[in-house]
Amino acid sequence: MIATGDRRRVRVWDLPTRVYHWTQLALVVASLYTGFVAPESWMGVHVAAGYGLVALIVFRLVWGIYGFEYSRIASFAYPPRRVIESLRGLFLLRPPHAIGHNPLGAMMVFALMAVLIALTATGLMVLGGEERQGVLRGVISFDIGAAAKEVHEGLVWTLMAMVALHVTGVVVESVLGGDNLAWAMITGDRHLPAGLPVPEPRRARPRAAALATLGICAVLGVTAAGLSQVPVPGERPLVMDPAYARECAACHGLFHPSLLPAGSWRQVMATLDDHFGEDASLAPDVADGIATFLTANAAETWHTEAANRFRRVAATDPRRITATPYWIAKHGEIDKSVYARRSITSGANCIACHRDALTPWFADQAIVIPTE
Amino acid sequence: MSSRVLPAVLLTILGLAALPATAADRTSILKDYAAAAKAADPAFAGFSAPRGETLFRSKHVGGKPDTPMCTTCHGDDPRKEGKTRAGKVIEPLAGSVTAARYTDPEKIEKWFKRNCDGVMGRECTALEKGDFITFMIGQ
Numbered sequence: 001m002i003a004t005g006d007r008r009r010v011r012v013w014d015l016p017t018r019v020y021h022w023t024q025l026a027l028v029v030a031s032l033y034t035g036f037v038a039p040e041s042w043m044g045v046h047v048a049a050g051y052g053l054v055a056l057i058v059f060r061l062v063w064g065i066y067g068f069e070y071s072r073i074a075s076f077a078y079p080p081r082r083v084i085e086s087l088r089g090l091f092l093l094r095p096p097h098a099i100g101h102n103p104l105g106a107m108m109v110f111a112l113m114a115v116l117i118a119l120t121a122t123g124l125m126v127l128g129g130e131e132r133q134g135v136l137r138g139v140i141s142f143d144i145g146a147a148a149k150e151v152h153e154g155l156v157w158t159l160m161a162m163v164a165l166h167v168t169g170v171v172v173e174s175v176l177g178g179d180n181l182a183w184a185m186i187t188g189d190r191h192l193p194a195g196l197p198v199p200e201p202r203r204a205r206p207r208a209a210a211l212a213t214l215g216i217c218a219v220l221g222v223t224a225a226g227l228s229q230v231p232v233p234g235e236r237p238l239v240m241d242p243a244y245a246r247e248c249a250a251c252h253g254l255f256h257p258s259l260l261p262a263g264s265w266r267q268v269m270a271t272l273d274d275h276f277g278e279d280a281s282l283a284p285d286v287a288d289g290i291a292t293f294l295t296a297n298a299a300e301t302w303h304t305e306a307a308n309r310f311r312r313v314a315a316t317d318p319r320r321i322t323a324t325p326y327w328i329a330k331h332g333e334i335d336k337s338v339y340a341r342r343s344i345t346s347g348a349n350c351i352a353c354h355r356d357a358l359t360p361w362f363a364d365q366a367i368v369i370p371t372e
Numbered sequence: 373m374s375s376r377v378l379p380a381v382l383l384t385i386l387g388l389a390a391l392p393a394t395a396a397d398r399t400s401i402l403k404d405y406a407a408a409a410k411a412a413d414p415a416f417a418g419f420s421a422p423r424g425e426t427l428f429r430s431k432h433v434g435g436k437p438d439t440p441m442c443t444t445c446h447g448d449d450p451r452k453e454g455k456t457r458a459g460k461v462i463e464p465l466a467g468s469v470t471a472a473r474y475t476d477p478e479k480i481e482k483w484f485k486r487n488c489d490g491v492m493g494r495e496c497t498a499l500e501k502g503d504f505i506t507f508m509i510g511q
Contacts, residue, residue: 281486
């Protein structure tokens with residue numbers, strides 16, 4: 001049922017709204033790619049896309065007040081009656097014409113906006129609580145960050161389902177209304193039935209929009225700067241004990257003490273004569289000194305992701321970092337041949353790939369897997 | 373002592389300590405092992421580099437399964453670097469390449485204790501230690 005008859009071109013989407021729409025799509029695609037496909041070391045791109053989305057959302061909300069007629073939220077905040085009407089029309093394959101967003105499309109716009117806000121908010125919480133980066137690094141606890149990750153992932157699937165529905169709606173509406181809506185979002189113009197009354201549109205107020213955007217950005221910026229000053233609990237500079245550095249680094253890269261709980265470190269230091277297949281015995285006073293350093297700075301004393309994850313050790317092999325459930329889960333996809341590379345040699349050679357292995361952070365961005 | 377003089381003095385002491393020490397220390401360390409070897413076996417008639425080489429290159433039993441030979445970690449060529457199983461570089465064993473080798477009795481004993489246990493499952497005798505060092509000094 002394609003509507004026919006005379007058509008006329010009506011400017012509906014101004015340039016800022018179109019640029020916003022397609023930039024948002026690009027950032028969502030970039031977020032999906034860096035979140036699901038790309039290696040973890042790309043997390044910086046994921047985070048940048050997230051901050052970009054925040055900026056877009058701020059802009060769009062402002063433009064929803066000061067933009068050109070059909071970008072204004074007021075122009076597509078339909079009463080429920082109109083939504084139901086629209087739904088009925090859709091089932092009869094005769095949806096009423098709308099100039100900008102139709103009532104069902106408007107519902108989707110609000111829902112998409114809400115989900116994107118929730119996605120960026122939970123993303124910031126994961127970044128702060130788990131990765132100990134970003135604005136919320138010292139504010140969100142690890143457990144809340146981990147919970148936010150579940151929500152974040154759930155929202156991603158919700159968003160993808162909504163995007164699919166959105167595209168379906170655009171296709172259906174384009175066919176039923178005889179006007180290519182996707183193309184309109186590129187050119188800005190719709191081809192509407194000549195008889196459809198088009199009221200005088202309200203003009204955009206770019207200067208007011210710019211002022212409002214600046215104001216909001218200033219408030220957000222000051223808040224962000226203040227929040228990011230909050231230190232992570234337990235955060236401290238750690239100088240490696242000289243005996244630990246001297247004796248242990250003779251055979252292997254130093255492990256940050258946060259990578260095992262105190263109980264495991266005690267066992268490691270009590271069994272040096274059979275140290276993962278080698279005799280690494282030390283004079284008792286030297287071993288005691290190292291044990292004191294390691295247990296005083298063990299996983300329990302840090303609030304980083306690594307420290308939180310490695311507190312759970314393997315019951316059958318509690319001394320071995322590479323036997324912990326989390327280590328195995330994180331490294332399971334890496335082929336054995338990678339570890340055999342000359343510059344890596346062993347899964348226990350953390351610093352071969354984690355360039356910040358001597359810190360408690362183990363940032364995703366610091367991962368560089370050598371190629372030989 | 374002024375802060376400008378102190379580093380110079382320290383460096384001089386370090387230099388004096390390091391330069392002539394190597395050769396002298398190795399001789400005295402070997403002398404101590406010779407005395408111990410003689411005490412263990414009155415028939416002791418000196419260390420042998422070939423015996424030391426055999427010790428270095430043989431496959432031993434009784435030690436830990438992952439490290440049956442010295443060369444497992446140190447590599448076949450004493451003049452080249454070795455590598456621990458965890459990927460850390462080991463300075464060459466050859467005395468001519470790594471000047472600091474066989475100059476610190478405590479360090480020597482620490483590593484013989486660990487590595488003889490790891491490779492052979494027992495302590496090394498004074499004869500074995502002396503043979504080994506004699507071979508490595510000549511490399």
